[in-house]
Each structure stands twice: as C-alpha cells, then as structure tokens.
Amino acid sequence: xxxxxxxxxxxxxxxxQFPRTESGRYYxxxxxxxxxxxxxxxxxxxxxxxxxxxxxxxxxxxxxxxxFNRGQILYRIAEMLEGRRSQFVEELMxxxxxxKAANQEVDLSIDRLVYYSxxxxxxxxxFSAVNPVASSHFNFSVLEPMGVVGVVAPQNSSxxxxxxxxxxxxxxxxxxxxxxSEKLPLCAVTFAEVLQTSDVPGGIINILTGxxxxxxxxxxxxxxxxAVLYAGDTAENYKTLQVLAADSVxxxxxxKLNPSDETAENPYLIQDFxxxxxxxxxxxxxxxxxxxx
Amino acid sequence: MNKNQSTKWNLDPAPxxxxxxxxxxxxxxxxxxxxEKPNSGKYFDSINPANEEKLASVAHADExxxxxxxxxxxxxxxxxxxxxxxxxxxxxxxxxxxxxxxxAREFAVIETLDGGKSIRESRDIDVPLAANHFFYYAGWADxxxxxxxxxxxxxxxxxxxxxxxxxxxxxxxxxIAPALAAGNxxxxxxxxxxxxxxxxxxxxxxxxxxxxxxxxxVTGYGDTGSAIVNHPDINKIAFTGSTNVGKMIQKAxxxxxxxxxxxxxxxxxxxxxxxxxxxxxxxxxxxxxxFNQGHVCCAGSRLFVQExxxxxxxxxxxxxxxTLYVGDPMDKxxxxxxxxxxxxxxxxxxxxxxxxxxxxxxxxxxCALPSNGYFCKPTLFIDVAQSSQLVQExxxxxxxxxxxxxxxxxxxxxxxxTPFGLAxxxxxxxxxxxFNLTSKLRAGVVWxxxxxxxxxxxxxxxxxxxxxxxxxxxxxxxxxxx
Numbered sequence: 001x002x003x004x005x006x007x008x009x010x011x012x013x014x015x016x017q018f019p020r021t022e023s024g025r026y027y028x029x030x031x032x033x034x035x036x037x038x039x040x041x042x043x044x045x046x047x048x049x050x051x052x053x054x055x056x057x058x059x060x061x062x063x064x065x066x067x068f069n070r071g072q073i074l075y076r077i078a079e080m081l082e083g084r085r086s087q088f089v090e091e092l093m094x095x096x097x098x099x100k101a102a103n104q105e106v107d108l109s110i111d112r113l114v115y116y117s118x119x120x121x122x123x124x125x126x127f128s129a130v131n132p133v134a135s136s137h138f139n140f141s142v143l144e145p146m147g148v149v150g151v152v153a154p155q156n157s158s159x160x161x162x163x164x165x166x167x168x169x170x171x172x173x174x175x176x177x178x179x180x181s182e183k184l185p186l187c188a189v190t191f192a193e194v195l196q197t198s199d200v201p202g203g204i205i206n207i208l209t210g211x212x213x214x215x216x217x218x219x220x221x222x223x224x225x226x227a228v229l230y231a232g233d234t235a236e237n238y239k240t241l242q243v244l245a246a247d248s249v250x251x252x253x254x255x256k257l258n259p260s261d262e263t264a265e266n267p268y269l270i271q272d273f274x275x276x277x278x279x280x281x282x283x284x285x286x287x288x289x290x291x292x293x
Numbered sequence: 294m295n296k297n298q299s300t301k302w303n304l305d306p307a308p309x310x311x312x313x314x315x316x317x318x319x320x321x322x323x324x325x326x327x328x329e330k331p332n333s334g335k336y337f338d339s340i341n342p343a344n345e346e347k348l349a350s351v352a353h354a355d356e357x358x359x360x361x362x363x364x365x366x367x368x369x370x371x372x373x374x375x376x377x378x379x380x381x382x383x384x385x386x387x388x389x390x391x392x393x394x395x396x397a398r399e400f401a402v403i404e405t406l407d408g409g410k411s412i413r414e415s416r417d418i419d420v421p422l423a424a425n426h427f428f429y430y431a432g433w434a435d436x437x438x439x440x441x442x443x444x445x446x447x448x449x450x451x452x453x454x455x456x457x458x459x460x461x462x463x464x465x466x467x468x469i470a471p472a473l474a475a476g477n478x479x480x481x482x483x484x485x486x487x488x489x490x491x492x493x494x495x496x497x498x499x500x501x502x503x504x505x506x507x508x509x510x511v512t513g514y515g516d517t518g519s520a521i522v523n524h525p526d527i528n529k530i531a532f533t534g535s536t537n538v539g540k541m542i543q544k545a546x547x548x549x550x551x552x553x554x555x556x557x558x559x560x561x562x563x564x565x566x567x568x569x570x571x572x573x574x575x576x577x578x579x580x581x582x583x584f585n586q587g588h589v590c591c592a593g594s595r596l597f598v599q600e601x602x603x604x605x606x607x608x609x610x611x612x613x614x615x616t617l618y619v620g621d622p623m624d625k626x627x628x629x630x631x632x633x634x635x636x637x638x639x640x641x642x643x644x645x646x647x648x649x650x651x652x653x654x655x656x657x658x659x660c661a662l663p664s665n666g667y668f669c670k671p672t673l674f675i676d677v678a679q680s681s682q683l684v685q686e687x688x689x690x691x692x693x694x695x696x697x698x699x700x701x702x703x704x705x706x707x708x709x710x711t712p713f714g715l716a717x718x719x720x721x722x723x724x725x726x727x728f729n730l731t732s733k734l735r736a737g738v739v740w741x742x743x744x745x746x747x748x749x750x751x752x753x754x755x756x757x758x759x760x761x762x763x764x765x766x767x768x769x770x771x772x773x774x775x
Binding site for chain 2: 067068071072075111114115117118119120121122125126138267281282283284285
C-alpha cells in the first residue's frame with residue numbers, strides 16, 4: 001500500500017506567526033516543466049500594513065539589543081539553516097536548479113549569514129568616528145539603524161537573494177518587511193520556518209509572498225516605512241517607488257550586486273540603512289593642568 | 294567556612310559541585326595536534342590554592358619541546374593555515390567559541406579549582422568573556438581588509454604567547470583568537486600555577502577539528518617561556534605578566550625582527566570626587582581592588598578621595614568590606630577566593646608588613662580565614678604618602694592605598710605620578726569633569742563611574758611601563774598583522 005504524502009501549505013510570516021493572507025487569495029508559481037509548484041499566498045496591501053505594524057513593534061527591542069547578541073542570533077540562523085539544508089536543496093531543485101547549483105546556493109547562504117553575524121559588533125568600529133573639533137568638546141559620531149525597512153527581493157533568486165538583501169539590514173538593528181521573489185517563493189517561506197526556530201524574535205523579519213506590481217506603491221507610500229531596498233528588475237516599479245517615497249522622505253536604495261556572486265557581501269550594505277548621530281559633550285578644563293608625564 | 298562575624302546573618306555554604314568535571318591525573322604537551330611526553334620526563338604539580346591539594350601533574354617543557362612546537366606551528370602555518378581562506382579560518386574560531394559556551398560550566402569549575410578565584414567570577418566573567426572573545430575575532434577573519442584601510446593584509450607567521458595566572462583561560466582566548474583570525478599559528482605557554490584550563494582548551498581545540506599544529510600548548514616555568522622568547526623561528530612575541538619579565542623579554546629580542554606586544558603591571562588610580570554618587574563609588578572601589586583577589590593588572594589599587602567626602606567614603610568602604618565573604622572559592626556566595634599561590638601570598642604579606650612598619654594606618658576586614666590554603670584579608674592603608682613603596686609598586690593582591698586630594702590639578706599630577714599607565718577610574722556626576730580627566734590621565738583605559746569592565750570589542754593595554762600594544766577590538770588585530 002503506498003502512503004499518501006502530506007503537502008505543505010505555504011503561508012506568509014508576520015510578527016513571528018504564520019497567517020494566511022487576509023485577502024484569502026493565492027497564486028500558483030510554476031516549475032521548469034510548467035507544472036504548478038504550490039498554492040502560495042497572494043499578499044494584499046493590508047498584509048503589508050500588518051507586517052509594518054509588527055516590524056515597528058519589534059524595532060525598539062531589536063535595535064537596543066547588544067550588537068554581540070544580534071551576532072549570536074544571526075549565527076544561530078546559520079546553524080539552523082545548515083541543519084535543514086536538504087529541504088532547501090529540494091525546493092531549489094523543484095524551482096529549476098541543478099543539484100550542484102542548489103547545494104552551492106545553500107552553502108553560500110549559510111556562509112553569508114556567518115559573515116554578517118561577524119559584522120554586527122564590528123561595522124560600528126569601521127564607520128564611527130571621534131571628531132577632533134576645535135573647541136573644548138568631546139565629539140563623536142555613531143551609526144544608528146533607520147527603523148523599519150521594506151525590501152523587494154530579487155526576482156531571479158529564491159534563497160541567496162533573500163538572505164543577501166535582508167540580513168545586512170537586520171544585522172544593523174533594523175526590522176524588515178520583505179516581498180519574496182514572485183516566481184521563486186518557496187525558499188522564502190521555508191526560511192521563515194528557520195527564523196522561527198533560531199531565537200529571532202517575532203517581527204524582526206516579516207516575509208510576504210505575492211506580486212511586486214500590486215505592492216510596490218504601498219512600499220513607497222507607507223508613512224511608517226523608513227527605507228526601502230529595491231532588488232527587483234523593473235525600472236518602472238523602481239521609479240514609482242522613488243516618487244512615492246518622497247512624501248515621507250523615505251530612503252531608497254537599489255541593490256546592484258548579483259547575490260550569487262561570492263563577493264556580493266560587504267559592510268556598506270549595512271551602512272546603507274544607518275543614520276549617523278553626532279554627540280557633543282563639553283570638556284571642562286579647570287586649572288589648566290597638563291599631563292606632561 | 295565563610296563565617297563572617299560582622300554581619301548579623303550568615304549564608305549557608307553553597308558549594309558548586311565538581312562532579313561532572315573531567316580532569317586527567319597527568320597532562321602532556323599539546324604539540325602538532327598530539328599529546329607528547331616532555332623531553333626531560335619531568336612533571337610538576339598543579340595544586341588547588343584553596344586547600345593545597347594536588348589536582349594533576351603537568352609536563353615541564355624544555356628547549357627541545359619548544360623547538361618541536363615551533364616547528365609544528367611553522368609547518369601548519371606554511372602548509373595549511375596561511376592557505377586557508379579567512380572565511381574558513383573564521384568558521385573554526387566560531388566552532389571554538391561555541392564549544393566553550395557548551396562546556397562553560399566545566400571550564401568555570403576547573404578555573405576556580407586551579408586558580409583560586411571565586412566560582413561566581415569564573416562562571417560569570419572569565420568563561421563567557423573567553424567564548425565571546427573567540428566569537429568576536431572569528432568574525433574578523435574574513436574582514437581584515439576593512440580593519441586598516443589601504444594596508445595589505447599580511448599575517449606574521451608563528452606567534453609565541455606567554456600568559457599569566459590571574460585570568461588563565463581568558464588570557465589564552467585574548468592571545469589565541471586574534472592571532473588565528475589574522476592567519477598566524479601559535480605556541481602558547483600558560484603560567485605554571487594555572488595550566489589546566491589551557492590544557493582543557495587544547496582538548497577542546499582537538500575536538501573542534503582545527504588542523505594540527507595551528508595551536509600548540511607547552512606548559513612549564515620561566516625557562517620554558519624563555520625558550521619561546523629566544524627561539525629564532527618565532528615572528529611575534531605576545532606577553533602578559535609582570536613588568537620585570539616584560540623588560541627582560543624586550544631586551545632578549547632586541548636585534549631580532551620579532552614583533553612584540555607587552556601587557557604588564559599597573560598601579561591604577563581610582564579617583565572619587567565630592568560630587569560622585571558615593572554608594573556607587575564605594576561599590577566601584579570594592580570591585581576595583583578586590584575583584585579576583587586583587588590579582589588584576591588594572592586593579593584600582595590607588596584610591597584618591599576628595600577631602601570633603603574622604604571620611605564618609607572611608608567609613609562606607611570599611612562597612613562594605615566587612616560584608617565581603619572571604620573563603621572557599623567554590624562557594625557561590627564567596628566574594629574573595631584564594632590567593633593564587635604561596636609565593637604570591639608571601640609577596641602580598643611582605644607589602645602589608647612594609648605598610649605597617651612605615652607607620653601607615655591599616656584596616657583589615659573582620660572575617661575569619663580558612664585554616665588551609667592561601668588567603669588574605671581585604672586590606673586598606675589610609676593616608677599613604679605618594680612616595681611610599683605601597684603607592685609606587687604593584688602588589689597584585691587585595692591591598693588598597695588611600696590618598697586624599699583637594700583640586701583636580703592635584704589629583705591629575707598624583708594619579709600620573711607612577712611608572713605605570715594601565716588604567717584609571719573617575720567618579721563624578723559631572724560629564725565635563727570626566728572628559729577633562731580622561732584626556733589628562735596617562736592610562737590606556739579610563740573607566741568613568743564604573744570599573745573593571747571588559748569586552749571583546751574594547752581595546753585594552755597600557756601606557757609607559759604598563760607595556761605597549763592593545764588587545765581586544767579592532768586595535769587588537771594590529772599586533773598580529775604585518
């Protein structure tokens with residue numbers, strides 16, 4: 001007697017939970033042979049707004065965590081991904097990768113997580129400064145995360161594109177609402193399951209599936225998104241985003257690297273979503289005593 | 294034990310169990326990934342300073358053993374480690390960090406048994422900081438090109454590292470982690486009184502799968518250290534220990550191309566202003582001098598109190614000292630454990646005698662000491678002269694000198710007036726005064742309204758005769774890159 005396998009329902013990930021889209025709609029991405037892969041949530045603008053609420057709520061706690069602790073958590077994601085690699089390889093192959101390419105993509109994703117895990121307590125040392133102002137003040141500039149960052153993930157990549165765009169942003173203490181690749185969404189949903197078992201507090205990374213066309217305006221116009229990273233490939237959508245972003249003076253960054261490239265990682269991708277804060281503090285110089293020793 | 298006469302209530306003993314700890318009766322040398330018997334056939338005892346019982350025999354390495362270790366390190370450097378990508382080096386270091394976290398309790402217990410420090414400190418400070426240090430430098434291994442802009446990344450080769458007995462595992466982490474992250478291989482010698490956690494670290498390194506010869510651990514006395522310092526095929530010496538030995542090392546390598554960092558003694562000033570939050574400051578004074586029995590190179594061993602609050606501060610300090618638990622280091626209530634060795638207890642006692650003979654006012658806390666083992670009462674000397682030996686020389690024990698001052702200028706002059714320059718503490722409510730002092734004090738670390746804080750991201754090291762080079766943070770990489 002053959003056993004009937006249990007199929008997975010691909011849901012979205014908001015605030016650490018797996019709801020279905022509030023719209024109740026779905027779409028069916030196809031595999032290489034033109035066969036439907038699964039019924040995936042077609043997220044609505046309301047889902048995006050819910051995700052932003054969850055991300056905003058999580059921002060304070062995440063940005064105030066010690067940099068070291070954020071690093072530990074990112075490293076834990078890498079450990080969990082390594083443990084579940086076969087599932088990702090399988091899904092990548094379902095979506096058209098060769099076995100070799102799928103394994104390479106998972107390897108690269110794990111190593112990239114480890115890479116950014118190491119940056120959490122170091123980028124500050126690279127980009128901050130003590131400024132030698134001429135007056136008697138102690139003056140220093142440090143980086144602080146921007147807040148809630150929207151991400152439109154690359155269309156042509158399922159896992160490494162997602163990891164390469166969102167991880168530097170959360171490494172820097174931001175929270176993220178990401179729209180996964182429309183054509184290749186499976187790994188994004190499975191990655192959410194990895195996140196949920198990796199000590200990542202709910203709401204830090206929120207993952208939606210659906211179409212860029214439908215959600216791009218909301219990414220641009222939402223007044224509580226501080227910045228958006230656009231890694232899509234539609235010039236028209238990118239311009240729409242830029243125009244609407246102006247109403248809330250939103251920072252818009254374009255992801256220009258090929259995520260599958262081993263060198264598509266650097267701390268400037270963290271810096272892109274940081275503000276610079278400068279503090280002035282007087283230095284009292286009472287008796288004019290010098291330190292001649 | 295832990296009977297404390299001056300408090301109205303006493304805590305019941307709460308000893309940590311050592312049952313799960315795995316210690317061998319005899320330890321060999323860890324060379325090229327194997328456990329090698331020493332050439333001389335000689336072993337020495339590692340004892341528990343809290344009860345004078347032997348814990349294990351430890352191999353005494355001589356010149357031949359050191360030469361073998363250096364050859365192994367050179368071979369591993371040329372053939373394996375320097376050819377590995379930074380990413381893969383980093384992943385080994387992350388593994389080591391994780392393994393220390395997994396075995397944290399075992400390391401804490403052995404550290405306390407072997408060194409005498411309280412279990413609370415080894416559990417909450419030494420071991421987690423050691424793991425975090427590996428974690429931090431693991432992340433640097435593939436990011437070195439960002440550390441020093443426009444400077445090509447180049448490792449040095451074989452590093453010889455000699456570490457002290459006050460923070461045995463932590464010092465091993467401070468030395469090994471940045472060296473490996475930067476692509477060097479290592480020959481490390483722990484202190485003869487505290488070899489065990491370094492040897493446990495060697496076992497853990499074996500378990501991590503780190504290629505053979507990348508880390509070699511040779512145990513022994515000063516002669517072993519001297520064989521490392523004088524070995525012609527070592528590119529870098531890193532030493533933490535006394536200023537006297539540091540000076541000998543600096544002389545010994547003169548004329549060679551060896552790169553050197555020294556983290557030596559200190560006589561750090563802890564300065565309390567009238568506007569300081571007094572109760573917090575008193576806690577800071579206690580932490581500054583009695584942390585780890587005062588076996589801390591950056592201990593706040595010279596207290597400067599502004600005259601207006603001197604009487605209050607000294608009284609509160611005495612009261613607080615009377616509540617400190619001195620005794621069994623394995624007891625979770627213990628604040629002050631055992632002095633690390635008989636020799637060190639003799640040194641401390643000698644200084645206390647000098648203080649008394651000089652006619653200084655002495656105060657010792659009112660506590661009973663265990664009958665076995667090496668223990669010392671927390672001790673104050675009040676109104677000590679700037680020229681006194683107690684003020685000028687490092688005691689490395691729970692002995693604090695107190696001086697008073699009137700003006701900011703006066704305290705800056707006095708605080709800077711020693712050959713050392715490792716650390717300082719400043720206690721005041723006024724930020725502008727803090728930054729005045731931090732810019733005037735000639736010391737490598739200044740703690741404001743806190744004391745004895747350490748972090749892998751924060752550089753540590755001294756001015757003047759407290760040594761040169763920094764450990765920790767981005768600056769700590771500099772010592773291991775060419």
